[in-house]
Amino acid sequence: MEFVKDTHINFLGHRRAAFIFSLILIAVGVVSLVVQGGPKLGIDFQGGILLQVQFDKPIEAERIRETLAGIGLGGAEIQHFGGDREAIIRVSEGGDADLTSEIVETLNRENPENHAEVRREELVGPKVGRELQSKASQAILYALIGILIYISIRFEFRFAVGAVAALVHDVLITLGIFSLTGFEITLSVVAALLTIVGYSLNDTIVIYDRIREDRRKLYGKSFVDIVNTSLNESLSRTLVTSVTTLLVVLSLFIFGGEVIRDFAFTLMIGVVVGTYSSIYVASPLVVEWQIAQDARRRKKA
Amino acid sequence: MTSNLRWKVLLVLLVVVLSAWRASYTFRYLSLSDEDKAAMPAEEVESLEEQSLRLGLDLKGGMHLVLEVDKEGLPADEARDVMDRALEVINNRIDEFGVAEPSIQREGENRILVQLPGLQDEQRAKRLIGRTALLEFLPVETPDVYDLVFRAIDRALVDTMRAHGELPDEESALLSEAELAARERPLTAKAIVPGDIPYFAEEDVPWVREQLARIDLNSVLPHREGAPGVPRVRLSWDNETRSMQDGKEYRAFYILDDEALMTGSVVVSAEVRPGLDPDYPNSPGVQLRLSRSGGRTFADYTGEHVGEYLALVLDGTVQSAPVIRDRIPAGTPASITGTFSDEQAKDLAIVLRAGRLPAPMTVVEERTVGPSLGRDSITLGVRAMLIGGLLVVLFMAVYYRASGLVAVGALAINILVVVALMSTLPVSPKPALTLPGLAGIILTIGMAVDANVLIFERIREELRNQKTVRAAIRDGYERAFTTILDANVTTLIAAAVLLQFGTGPVKGFAVTLSLGILASMFTAIVATRVVFDLFTLSRNVKRLSI
Numbered sequence: 011m012e013f014v015k016d017t018h019i020n021f022l023g024h025r026r027a028a029f030i031f032s033l034i035l036i037a038v039g040v041v042s043l044v045v046q047g048g049p050k051l052g053i054d055f056q057g058g059i060l061l062q063v064q065f066d067k068p069i070e071a072e073r074i075r076e077t078l079a080g081i082g083l084g085g086a087e088i089q090h091f092g093g094d095r096e097a098i099i100r101v102s103e104g105g106d107a108d109l110t111s112e113i114v115e116t117l118n119r120e121n122p123e124n125h126a127e128v129r130r131e132e133l134v135g136p137k138v139g140r141e142l143q144s145k146a147s148q149a150i151l152y153a154l155i156g157i158l159i160y161i162s163i164r165f166e167f168r169f170a171v172g173a174v175a176a177l178v179h180d181v182l183i184t185l186g187i188f189s190l191t192g193f194e195i196t197l198s199v200v201a202a203l204l205t206i207v208g209y210s211l212n213d214t215i216v217i218y219d220r221i222r223e224d225r226r227k228l229y230g231k232s233f234v235d236i237v238n239t240s241l242n243e244s245l246s247r248t249l250v251t252s253v254t255t256l257l258v259v260l261s262l263f264i265f266g267g268e269v270i271r272d273f274a275f276t277l278m279i280g281v282v283v284g285t286y287s288s289i290y291v292a293s294p295l296v297v298e299w300q301i302a303q304d305a306r307r308r309k310k311a
Numbered sequence: 312m313t314s315n316l317r318w319k320v321l322l323v324l325l326v327v328v329l330s331a332w333r334a335s336y337t338f339r340y341l342s343l344s345d346e347d348k349a350a351m352p353a354e355e356v357e358s359l360e361e362q363s364l365r366l367g368l369d370l371k372g373g374m375h376l377v378l379e380v381d382k383e384g385l386p387a388d389e390a391r392d393v394m395d396r397a398l399e400v401i402n403n404r405i406d407e408f409g410v411a412e413p414s415i416q417r418e419g420e421n422r423i424l425v426q427l428p429g430l431q432d433e434q435r436a437k438r439l440i441g442r443t444a445l446l447e448f449l450p451v452e453t454p455d456v457y458d459l460v461f462r463a464i465d466r467a468l469v470d471t472m473r474a475h476g477e478l479p480d481e482e483s484a485l486l487s488e489a490e491l492a493a494r495e496r497p498l499t500a501k502a503i504v505p506g507d508i509p510y511f512a513e514e515d516v517p518w519v520r521e522q523l524a525r526i527d528l529n530s531v532l533p534h535r536e537g538a539p540g541v542p543r544v545r546l547s548w549d550n551e552t553r554s555m556q557d558g559k560e561y562r563a564f565y566i567l568d569d570e571a572l573m574t575g576s577v578v579v580s581a582e583v584r585p586g587l588d589p590d591y592p593n594s595p596g597v598q599l600r601l602s603r604s605g606g607r608t609f610a611d612y613t614g615e616h617v618g619e620y621l622a623l624v625l626d627g628t629v630q631s632a633p634v635i636r637d638r639i640p641a642g643t644p645a646s647i648t649g650t651f652s653d654e655q656a657k658d659l660a661i662v663l664r665a666g667r668l669p670a671p672m673t674v675v676e677e678r679t680v681g682p683s684l685g686r687d688s689i690t691l692g693v694r695a696m697l698i699g700g701l702l703v704v705l706f707m708a709v710y711y712r713a714s715g716l717v718a719v720g721a722l723a724i725n726i727l728v729v730v731a732l733m734s735t736l737p738v739s740p741k742p743a744l745t746l747p748g749l750a751g752i753i754l755t756i757g758m759a760v761d762a763n764v765l766i767f768e769r770i771r772e773e774l775r776n777q778k779t780v781r782a783a784i785r786d787g788y789e790r791a792f793t794t795i796l797d798a799n800v801t802t803l804i805a806a807a808v809l810l811q812f813g814t815g816p817v818k819g820f821a822v823t824l825s826l827g828i829l830a831s832m833f834t835a836i837v838a839t840r841v842v843f844d845l846f847t848l849s850r851n852v853k854r855l856s857i
Contacts, residue, residue, distance in 0.1 A: 253706065
């Protein structure tokens with residue numbers, strides 16, 4: 011079976027339209043981020059308390075909120091989690107180790123007929139939160155620099171720039187979608203973002219590799235034609251790998267449980283955006299660079 | 312068969328057999344239910360666990376704590392070894408607590424990472440481990456000072472209440488005796504004094520706290536000579552309540568001398584012993600040994616204050632306030648007895664020993680997963696892996712037919728190798744499989760087939776170019792190799808960065824992802840090639856199922 015056979019799609023012909031499409035997506039995300047005052051950070055980066063509590067019987071989120079208002083935690087964020095017997099309670103400001111015990115004790119005292127059990131508890135001090143924040147941004151930055159260097163060595167600098175631009179594109183769009191859907195940025199989301207960086211790059215490199223090979227094979231043809239040929243030749247592989255990866259990520263998203271869902275969600279967006287960007291961002295940018303270079307040379311001559 | 316191919320076949324077989332053998336421990340261990348484990352001899356379970364993959368706290372259930380030691384204000388010589396002492400103190404406290412396989416590591420300049428797998432009572436653990444440890448021995452004031460202080464507080468309260476118009480008019484009504492008392496002595500009226508120490512009903516405690524906060528205690532309490540505004544006593548609550556004859560819970564309220572007789576640094580040891588008090592032979596007590604200088608201070612003090620109380624105060628809360636029965640000569644251990652439960656006595660001993668830490672410690676990060684959630688996560692994760700894996704198998708079989716099945720076989724070996732490596736790697740501490748780590752393995756399923764997809768697409772191309780099957784296989788593998796290498800190295804760069812920056816669970820993800828990619832270089836390239844080579848070896852194959 012084959013999805014695509016001997017295609018001759020003029021990918022580069024639509025590159026301007028693709029650029030505009032990408033820019034719109036990024037702009038929507040950035041606007042949404044600006045309006046909301048930056049990405050919604052989870053307690054990992056903001057500091058605070060997260061409690062996952064399981065009750066014996068179904069309980070209304072409103073009931074939990076009322077109970078907690080009694081101890082001055084009316085501002086706590088309460089969300090059902092995988093069913094109406096389980097809830098996540100988030101308190102964003104500070105909080106110490108005693109507060110978690112107080113929350114559970116209060117819930118059990120005020121609702122004696124519906125016992126609450128802590129399934130998961132996370133506490134991050136504000137200082138640790140800030141540290142994790144800078145560590146995470148550094149991690150993403152270092153990963154991008156490392157990749158830039160590796161590709162510059164293996165290919166050429168302009169290829170590296172195209173690849174990294176595609177990665178920045180992927181991360182920005184993913185963050186934008188997070189902002190629009192209200193998902194929180196947690197440690198595991200950052201891990202997923204870095205995985206996307208790796209995955210999208212994987213795709214890009216496969217195509218670059220093909221361009222490098224085709225330039226030798228199709229010597230004399232225009233650069234645009236060569237890149238178009240390479241994109242078409244690697245299209246089948248690009249699609250197949252996206253499908254297999256999506257299959258597992260999708261099953262992780264659906265069957266992997268609530269705890270891992272934000273991670274799987276990030277990967278899902280990333281696979282789609284990453285596949286798109288390796289075809290429509292990374293390679294077309296190299297082509298643009300080449301065209302600009304040729305124009306300059308002609309002017310000089 | 313060429314000798315080259317023979318060696319490769321042997322190598323692949325060896326890897327498969329070795330990995331399957333190593334991984335079998337993990338599979339056996341994970342398939343055991345709690346009942347199975349209980350039925351097996353303990354050593355057998357233990358050795359099986361040692362040979363198997365280590366589960367992270369988020370899958371096993373347990374507590375991950377990061378403590379920060381506040382070094383500020385410590386003299387230089389103490390600051391130097393405070394971390395070692397803190398580690399020792401935490402070690403001791405955890406030993407007392409009795410957790411299997413705790414891990415306690417120093418992290419950076421002033422942090423300590425504590426990992427307690429399979430913890431049952433997390434609140435108690437946190438109380439014992441995370442608490443700042445400032446232990447003081449404070450004399451409890453005598454009844455005449457109590458009287459003085461209560462009168463002074465009552466006066467101040469009455470003034471405050473009157474100023475706020477909260478007192479009923481004096482002439483307005485005939486007041487009962489109790490109402491009269493409550494009007495003139497608001498605090499005293501709520502207290503009961505069964506012995507020398509006053510108690511308040513637990514339900515009144517918030518009211519008392521509130522009232523005390525309303526008045527300016529610094530000017531109300533008796534002060535040191537020549538230093539008005541600096542009280543010489545301190546007010547403090549007991550850390551536990553006591554039920555009295557009327558069935559209600561009461562909490563003791565102490566008035567303590569503000570100047571500590573000594574601090575926790577004089578404690579040499581504190582141990583739980585039964586039968587220390589002949590009056591209560593079945594009650595446990597705590598035997599306390601002090602340093603030489605501490606012992607001398609203690610001997611002098613106890614000699615002069617027989618019959619009085621001495622409070623052991625941890626971070627401002629009274630842990631115990633035993634009465635001094637006799638002078639305790641320097642060099643002999645002191646006994647703290649009373650109607651303790653075993654657990655109370657044990658916690659008191661721990662608290663006494665913890666007092667040796669001169670700097671406060673705070674919990675700056677905590678992650679706890681209950682055992683039930685951990686089990687759920689494994690079940691769900693494995694289910695997602697099986698379903699995802701099955702979908703990939705189906706897809707590969709449909710898309711690449713027999714060759715797709717070869718790739719799937721390589722994938723299975725890949726997972727075996729990763730599990731085997733994770734349970735055998737000679738690094739300490741052994742890398743743990745976390746929930747994100749499980750996701751990493753699942754992701755590897757998707758990404759590891761990529762190498763084979765690249766190869767197969769190449770082979771198809773070569774076949775389209777009218778090459779023979781054998782040549783197409785050879786060229787397909789060769790051409791795809793550099794691509795696979797480049798692609799994998801870049802993913803490894805991202806994984807290496809994650810390994811550097813990540814904390815616990817995220818690190819677990821980086822580990823499985825890197826191992827998965829490295830293993831795939833062998834399974835997807837070498838192992839599948841062997842199968843194709845064997846297949847095309849003897850016969851002159853005209854068609855390839857790809």
